[in-house]
Amino acid sequence: MSKKTIVFTGGGTAGHVTPNIAIINELDQEKWDIKYIGSKQGIEKELIEKINVPYYGIRSGKLRRYIDFENLVDMFRVVKGTHEARRVLKKLKPDLVFSKGGFVSVPVIIAAKSLRIPIFIHESDMTPGLANKISQHFSTKIFTSFEETKQYFPAAKTTVIGSPIRKGILTGSPEEGRKFLGFHSAKPILTIMGGSLGARRINEAVRESLDNLTKSYQIVHLCGKNNLDSDLEGREGYFQFEYVNEELADILAATNLVITRGGSNAIFEFLALQIPMIIIPLTRKQSRGDQILNAQSFEEKGFALKLEEEDLTAESLAEALDQVNEKRSTYVEKMKASGQGSALDVLVREIDNIQR
Known part of the structure; x- marks a missing residue:
């Protein structure tokens, strides 16, 4: 039986990475070929390389909720990161992209949607971060930690499950x-x-x-x-x-x-x-x-x-x-x-x- 391929993404803080690691550790590696796309220098790079999962770094701008000149610069970084992520995904041909959020995930999600790759996202907090607010429009399924969070996402594709903690x-x-x-x-x-x-x-x-x-x-x-x-x-x-x-x-x-x-x-x-x-x-x-x-x-x-x-x-x-x-x-x-x-x-x- 040939393996399926899954690409994880998420970063910026350890909180966007450790749940991905928890899932990675539970997947049957006889069934799954596991890859990770993150930022070139983010904390996710260090954490993922420690568990020997192939890592692909892309450019990514920071998502801000306020007016700042850097927003214009970072828009170009997001566009560039989307092109980079698309090239990686075309090469890897994953069966699924799984995202835990953070600004680096947005280019990956947009690229995956353009290639018609199924996308799962998980939101840990009570209210969604900006990355997942954007990503929900492209996702196949959405999972949340809190019951209260469900109201912020489309009900038909959202399930409350709690947080994927490390066993x-x-x-x-x-x-x-x-x-x-x-x-x-x-x-x-x-x-x-x-x-x-x-x-x-x-x-x-x-x-x-x-x-x-x-x-x-x-x-x-x-x-x-x-x-x-x-x-x-x-x-x-x-x-x-x-x-x-x-x-x-x-x-x-x-x-x-x-x-x-x-x-x-x-x-x-x-x-x-x-x-x-x-x-x-x-x-x-x-x-x-x-x-x-x-x-x-x-x-x-x-x-x-x-x-x-x-x-x-x-x-x-x-x-x-x-x-x-x-x-x-x-x-x-x-x-x-x-x-x-x-x-x-x-x-x-x-x-x-x-x-x-």
């Missing part, structure tokens, strides 16, 4: 996690994750509060690249990393409570792991507000407590931690009842059933 994240060992960190089981572990680049204000608030926090918790602080504090190295009950990869599943298995940004992929992983969370979303000045909506949805469903960054202080952080701890069992019960975890299986099944 490996569910296989950690709490014992191995504590061993790696040098922590014990007598005191709960609080993990702080600000995203792939960290979060300056969260980092500051945590470090301002360390004296009090370490009285109640052992702390794992994933602070982002170039954000380590050398003065805190070796401090008892506190372990800081720029980034963790292979050991993350074990660390999360040992974690009792997490402080996080409101990125959809991360919070759905914590939901699947049933870790109560405090979500501190990016402000509207820093983003289009999608993380705020994600956090509100999770808070309303009883999975998390939302704390606005504008209100973040050492005192408000301590109060939020107390509130979550008091209702920890309720949070866990709500998470167990959510049924989260089937999105990846749904997508693999849909991909396997594609007909060209």
